[in-house]
Amino acid sequence: MADRSVLVTGSTGGLGAAVTTAFVEAGWRVVATQRQQPTPVAPPGADAPVRLVADLTDPQDAARATQVAAGDPAAPLRAVVNLVGGYASGGLVHETPVEEFDRMLALNLRPTHLVTRAALPHLIDAGGGAVVCVAARAALAPFPGVAGYVTAKAAVLAFASAVATEYKAVGVRCNTVLPSVIDTPTNRAAMPGADHSRWVAPTEIASVIRFLASDDSAPTSGAAVPVYGRA
Numbered sequence: 001m002a003d004r005s006v007l008v009t010g011s012t013g014g015l016g017a018a019v020t021t022a023f024v025e026a027g028w029r030v031v032a033t034q035r036q037q038p039t040p041v042a043p044p045g046a047d048a049p050v051r052l053v054a055d056l057t058d059p060q061d062a063a064r065a066t067q068v069a070a071g072d073p074a075a076p077l078r079a080v081v082n083l084v085g086g087y088a089s090g091g092l093v094h095e096t097p098v099e100e101f102d103r104m105l106a107l108n109l110r111p112t113h114l115v116t117r118a119a120l121p122h123l124i125d126a127g128g129g130a131v132v133c134v135a136a137r138a139a140l141a142p143f144p145g146v147a148g149y150v151t152a153k154a155a156v157l158a159f160a161s162a163v164a165t166e167y168k169a170v171g172v173r174c175n176t177v178l179p180s181v182i183d184t185p186t187n188r189a190a191m192p193g194a195d196h197s198r199w200v201a202p203t204e205i206a207s208v209i210r211f212l213a214s215d216d217s218a219p220t221s222g223a224a225v226p227v228y229g230r231a
Helices: 016-025 059-069 098-108 110-125 147-170 185-190 202-213
Strands: 005-008 029-034 050-053 077-082 129-134 172-179 224-227
Touching (some): 005 059, 016 029, 016 202, 050 059, 059 077, 059 110, 077 110, 098 110, 098 147, 110 129, 110 147, 110 172, 202 224
Parallel strands (some): 005 029, 029 050, 077 129
């Protein structure tokens, strides 16, 4: 049986499936959240993730998800992986409605804050653990037309740094990965003419996230880890 649990948010996204699989294969008890109930593809087994439908922009749902993740005394919650987020392009700053700017903050920053906030007491009670957040290369190297997205991902990076600083004394680490373009079917459809071989595969990012959640990365906190592939 697994002796530790991880909460993976956004588990059905382009990156979420790979991250969920990586932790299951490593022997963790995985609680995986998603916005909608999918059609089951196979009966759950002992090593299958615990699936939970939740709207993580809602404080009550975020708290409920962390309660489920921390609900097995034999496998205390030791890691949180914040994958919920989204991307939108638009015009330049003066052309973008404030509602779209706010939407990017609500989609990328709010779930990360709410889930981390709810999980921290459980991580402390377990004797420490890890939080892994997902920002973006654009947070450090912006490009035109995505000010809301860039700002939201930069805010995730700043939030993770604050968590790392505030909780290092109690053994809770917080690190961030910064992908470039992830090689997903959605991104391939949106950019069919791009050199997809230069993009980073979800499984490659998942391996880095699993490492940052594990005891093998115990000395590391407050890091912003580039996972750019060859882009």
